[in-house]
Amino acid sequence: xxxxxxxxxxxxxxxxxxxxxxxxxxxxxxxxxxxxxxxxxxxxxxxxxxxxxxxxxxxxxxxxxxxxxxxxxxxxxxxxxxxxxxxxxxxxxxxxxxxxxxxxxxxxxxxxxxxxxxxxxxxxxxxxxxxxxxxxxxxxxxxxxxxxxxxxxxxxxxxxxxxxxxxxxxxxxxxxxxxxxxxxxxxxxxxxxxxxxxxxxxxxxxxxxxxxxxxxxxxxxxxxxxxxxxxxxxxxxxxxxxxxxxxxxxxxxxxxxxxxxxxxxxxxxxxxxxxxxxxxxxxxxxxxxxxxxxxxxxxxxxxxxxxxxxxxxxxxxxxxxxxxxxxxxxxxxxxxxxxxxxxxxxxxxxxxxxxxxxxxxxxxxxxxxxxxxx
Amino acid sequence: xxxxxxxxxxxxxxxxxxxxxxxxxxxxxxxxxxxxxxxxxxxxxxxxxxxxxxxxxxxxxxxxxxxxxxxxxxxxxxxxxxxxxxxxxxxxxxxxxxxxxxxxxxxxxxxxxxxxxxxxxxxxxxxxxxxxxxxxxxxxxxxxxxxxxxxxxxxxxxxxxxxxxxxxxxxxxxxxxxxxxxxxxxxxxxxxxxxxxxxxxxxxxxxxxxxxxxxxxxxxxxxxxxxxxxxxxxxxxxxxxxxxxxxxxxxxxxxxx
Numbered sequence: 350x351x352x353x354x355x356x357x358x359x360x361x362x363x364x365x366x367x368x369x370x371x372x373x374x375x376x377x378x379x380x381x382x383x384x385x386x387x388x389x390x391x392x393x394x395x396x397x398x399x400x401x402x403x404x405x406x407x408x409x410x411x412x413x414x415x416x417x418x419x420x421x422x423x424x425x426x427x428x429x430x431x432x433x434x435x436x437x438x439x440x441x442x443x444x445x446x447x448x449x450x451x452x453x454x455x456x457x458x459x460x461x462x463x464x465x466x467x468x469x470x471x472x473x474x475x476x477x478x479x480x481x482x483x484x485x486x487x488x489x490x491x492x493x494x495x496x497x498x499x500x501x502x503x504x505x506x507x508x509x510x511x512x513x514x515x516x517x518x519x520x521x522x523x524x525x526x527x528x529x530x531x532x533x534x535x536x537x538x539x540x541x542x543x544x545x546x547x548x549x550x551x552x553x554x555x556x557x558x559x560x561x562x563x564x565x566x567x568x569x570x571x572x573x574x575x576x577x578x579x580x581x582x583x584x585x586x587x588x589x590x591x592x593x594x595x596x597x598x599x600x601x602x603x604x605x606x607x608x609x610x611x612x613x614x615x616x617x618x619x620x621x622x623x624x625x626x627x628x629x630x631x632x633x634x635x636x637x638x639x640x641x642x643x644x645x646x647x648x649x650x651x652x653x654x655x656x657x658x659x660x661x662x663x664x665x666x667x668x669x670x671x672x673x674x675x676x677x678x679x680x681x682x683x684x685x686x687x688x689x690x691x692x693x694x695x696x697x698x699x700x701x702x703x704x705x706x707x708x709x710x711x712x713x714x715x716x717x718x719x720x721x722x723x
Numbered sequence: 724x725x726x727x728x729x730x731x732x733x734x735x736x737x738x739x740x741x742x743x744x745x746x747x748x749x750x751x752x753x754x755x756x757x758x759x760x761x762x763x764x765x766x767x768x769x770x771x772x773x774x775x776x777x778x779x780x781x782x783x784x785x786x787x788x789x790x791x792x793x794x795x796x797x798x799x800x801x802x803x804x805x806x807x808x809x810x811x812x813x814x815x816x817x818x819x820x821x822x823x824x825x826x827x828x829x830x831x832x833x834x835x836x837x838x839x840x841x842x843x844x845x846x847x848x849x850x851x852x853x854x855x856x857x858x859x860x861x862x863x864x865x866x867x868x869x870x871x872x873x874x875x876x877x878x879x880x881x882x883x884x885x886x887x888x889x890x891x892x893x894x895x896x897x898x899x900x901x902x903x904x905x906x907x908x909x910x911x912x913x914x915x916x917x918x919x920x921x922x923x924x925x926x927x928x929x930x931x932x933x934x935x936x937x938x939x940x941x942x943x944x945x946x947x948x949x950x951x952x953x954x955x956x957x958x959x960x961x962x963x964x965x966x967x968x969x970x971x972x973x974x975x976x977x978x979x980x
Contacts (some may be wrong), residue, residue, distance in 0.1 A: 389928050414843060433829065439840035442847055444832070446823040454922045455932055475822040479944040482814075486951045491897045498901040502908065509912060512918045520920060536909075544901045572731065576724045586935075587830060587917030601913040608906035615902060645740050646871065649747040649790040650864035651906075656754045657782070657860030658910045658946065664853045665827070665846065669835060671766050672842035677759070686725070689755075693728040695910075696751065700735040700744075 371488060375481045382477040386424040389455075393471055394420035394432060396452045403440075412440045418448055418467075427462050434464050443669060446470050508535060526603070527598040533607055534559055541615060553618040553713040554611070557706035561610045564705060565698035566603050573599075573690070584685050598687065605659060606695030609651055613702040616647060618710040625714050628665040636711055644703040654695040657690050660685065732823065746790050747784045753785045754860075771844060774811075775852030779808055779859045786863050796874050800866040803957040808855065808864055811949050815854050825850040826942060828934040830921050850938075857942055858949045861903060865950050869896050869957045870965075885962040892958030900951060907946045914939050917950050 360368075386393050398419040403412060416436040422428055434456060438445040446456065446469055453471040458464055487495040512532045516523060537558045545551045591597040620643050621636055663685040670680040731752075736744030761778045765771050783804050787797040819825060825836055825846040872895040873888060885890075918936055922929070930936055 390926070391928060441840055441842050441845055442823075442825045443838075443842065444828075444835065445842040448849075449821075450822075452821075452823075455928075468929075469932055469934060470823045472824070472934070472937045473823045473928075475818045475824075476931065476937060476940055476944070479814075479818070479941060479948070483944050483947045483951070486948055488952050489902070490893070490951050491900055494897045494901065494913070498904055501901070502904055505905075505908060509915070513916055516916070517919060517923055540905055556772060568731075569728075572727055573724065576727050585917070587921045588912065589833075590830075590921035591917060592925075597917065601770055602917065604909050604913045606909075608902075608909035611908050612902040619898075623875055641739070645743045647870070649743065649750060650786065650860075650867060651788055652747055652751050653754060654860040654864050654903075654906060654911065656751055657857055658907060660755070661853055662760060662859040662911075662942070664758070664856070665849050666831075666834070668762055668840060668844075668849055669838055671762060672844070673838040677763065681759070681880060690728060693725065693732055697728065697732050697735060700732065700739055703739055 382474045390423050390457045392458050393423045396420045500538045509561045524595045529600045550622045553710045554615040557709040558611050558614040561702035561705045569694040602694045605691040606698035609699050610702045614706045617706040621710045640707045655695045771848040771852040775855045778833050796870040799961045858946045861950045862953050865953050872963045873961045885966045889962035896954030903950045905915045943949045
């Protein structure tokens, strides 16, 4: 779509209608989420006034805001009622919410209508704004392919949700790792199939993704099992809630590189497919050579993607720790070891996926000598 | 154990990629070093947002110019990346500030309980900086793939005009886009498993407005938006710069004769 806008070509009628639908959809979703108070069971208050008093706690040295908040309730039984609420928050915003005028807050109320406490800021609108931006940009940039990608993405979310739901119900008896190995295979088959359609190319990508996943995860599993030692598993977020904590760690490693493995497999099998279609008599050695050339280009930036995506989120926690005089190295080991392991294991998966995909793609895609002669 | 994993990775990279593999390894460690540098400089009291922009620039420079060398492709990518970064920065700034996305929520209370909150640096800024550094990897990845591919296309078909070149860049971008979205989604999905186990029985409206959940979702969505936005921007700038370079080279050759 974007070509038409940039180069000012004549827009077809169909295209105009599509753009109108997209704009309409975006506006409706955003207006809706700004007025969805009636859907909430939790009372929501709109802040009309905030007074910031400073208060120094005696237990700690830090400075706190003691915020006196006035507002009007927007939904439920007490709609329209004016209420006051106090909010104690550290000036640096490490914990809790710094309320501003115009914010909407979720609050807890007793049955008689007294205000108990502040739950948090109503954030759903920001998620919806970003989601709308994502959907709009993907459709504008990629058109039909964008819609396909969106469908595959939402199917992945549904599969993940079902897997999480099953595990929530049976978390004490079910083996988390086995469940997610099964789910990963499902993820691979579904997403490659939806975005690339039924073809030999897809088949080759699916088989090589599954093979790479098992081989690289097996390798990582062995290294961790043998040389594991004292892992700081307990610093992982949410670990206390997970009954099967060791397997939770392995699942983190397993899933982290999954997308990257699929990426390598489909890139290699589609480019080899391209080469074979152009010249069915192409030699095996030539295929291997160009396959390696292509993969060299991807690996460097892919490992970088894994690093920045998986390792950067430890920054706030490590920062808080080192500001509290924890040594940098200790803080990095304690809060970031698991994330760094995930970065390295997924990088290993990325590199291993190359020869595996090459091998499988050549065997599946290359026509036998008989077929060529015919 | 990290040492062992790191050595395994090095060996594999050397076997598969030779010198290119070694460069990849160096860039990976440079990335880790940059994140550590970010933490240290932030600790000394520098502004996290300004710092994060500098770190992003350094990360882009090191990845592009070490792995791919200094040439028209990487220069074009660098400019496009900076434009996207500026846009994402504006978006993130508004959302983090209005939505109070900074800091920690209930499940981290135990971990942060012993610490003083009086750290002298605003967590809002730290959060914005973190988001910017988070997405830089994927933007670089997409951008360099597109500009290299467009360069290849032009080498093989010299007659293409800039509009046709732009179209082929967009085609390459679309192919990368769907796999990038997959990669990003799976890279952070494990956190959601833990989250939903912790908040067993939580209502939909509770989860949707919960800080820790929103932090992850926002990270995912802005990485998506960044990696999509970079496609037309890189394709457009490349279509102009690559074409101009071709004409320029052509003139030079003529003069030589």
